[in-house]
Amino acid sequence: MNTMDSTPPDHAQTARPYYLACGNEERLFKAAYRQGLSILLKGPTGCGKTRFVEAMAHELGRPLITVSCHDDLTTADLVGRYLLNDGRTTWCDGPLTKAVRDGAICYLDEVVEARQDTTVVLHPLADHRRQLPIERLGVTLDAAPGFCLVVSYNPGYQSVLKDLKDSTRQRMVAIEFGYPPADAEERIVAAESGVDPKTAADFVRLAQAIRRLETGGLREVASTRVLIAAGRLVAEGLTPVEAAKAAVVGPLTDDVQVGAGLRKMIDLYLGEGTA
Template sequence: MDAERVAHRNGAAVVTEHARPYYTSVGNEETVFKAAYRQGLSLLLKGPTGCGKTRFVEAMAHDLERKLITVACHDDLTTADLVGRFLLRGDETVWVDGPLTRAVREGAICYLDEVVEARQDTTVVLHPLADYRRQLPIERLGVTLDAAPGFGLVVSYNPGYQSVLKDLKDSTRQRMVAIEFGFPPPDVEEGIVRHEAGVDARVAADLVTFGQAIRRLETGGLREVASTRVLIAAGRLVAEGLPMRDAARAAIAGPLTDDASVGRGLAEMIDVYLANPAVGD
């Protein structure tokens, strides 16, 4: 995101100046998000990796004039990482707020990306924040914080990637309004690749066509299908002067698989779909 200035209005952190992150709606997701936010409802964004969930949250925080605090969740994320902990500073022990607590105090939007990667005993701390109470108990301090005006909780995950052992509890899900994400329609995705990578319409169209072909594959050797993110990465390499096929091998085929036979298949597809020398070769 561009540099921003944050003021405080009625106790809430308010973004006062920066450009809106580039995001193109493909349905009613913006309407649903803003309605849920105004009602103090938490949001669950579901969709494949690299389809634009994070950019969407950035755009919504901009529209709502709220500071955005993002947490990339992982296996070792603890409750203390989210809420805060006591730390030694010189000869003193001081309390340091975690990102979730900062958002609660400041009235910011807290975005937990890939929330199911965090341990389930960690995500339970979200329950009183995600329902009508809008409160955060901090056991180590013996206090319960009421969320400041403007606070919003947003979590995301990729249902197709998670195992049965990594899923959201029903008790967590039913406290949230869900928005389903997929990859954009071709014309929208071409516009995104063109804008984000700085390439012309022909390059963007060829990359999107190739990406869609990969998404139609039925093979177990792919870690993920081609996301909009990897198409943008390939486009940026083309913008730097790399031939289209070299860019696709490095930014699309390489990250998607370690399987040699699948890799050969993707290389053959690159030669078929991206063979036109007018688009980068």
């Protein structure tokens, strides 16, 4: 079954999720939203795509429904199904249908992890029709005002066999993300974790060094997300070296040699002798 989260519609009572813009991504998103266009977010893991959508939903005053996609995700998981309840068969909307009815922003995270026969259901929603056919009910829903379809994926990580069809991609406006510039990333790490600016800067220098590595033993490079996790451990009293080894090395690799190399880098960049 899919993982679904929904934000409450009363955004006026909550603070805007922290997001530091590094380009024109906010302006692009709002323009696409106003025109009823679907949006494709492309970028590496942990660079802020999900937080960006949360911030935009807050600014636009729309509820947000998030679906974490996976290879067992079916069309019924998205659209809905009949369920047996107290001896009666009743229809239960899926997250996509709920978003269409309520005029919410529907965010499909890592959409290429879903089966291609599942993502085809997005086509009439993603183009000018803005409609969702529900075959089991024999109806076609028009998207309510405010509805917006947003999908994301990591083109550098997904395999060739797991890519979006051209027919899907060309129905969307693409916004490309990367890791923030060093000064912006330092501000993000400090704000999100509560560490001092020097510690945040040290973590960012370490991450940049890891991102320059050329090795097949890394699942991913060090993301802004893992730096924030390390910073939070420091806020709890761990040393930067301890925090980085726990939050960076383990999540990035299972390779013994690569892990040992990362630990040496951590000692070099974050050890007591560093300036």
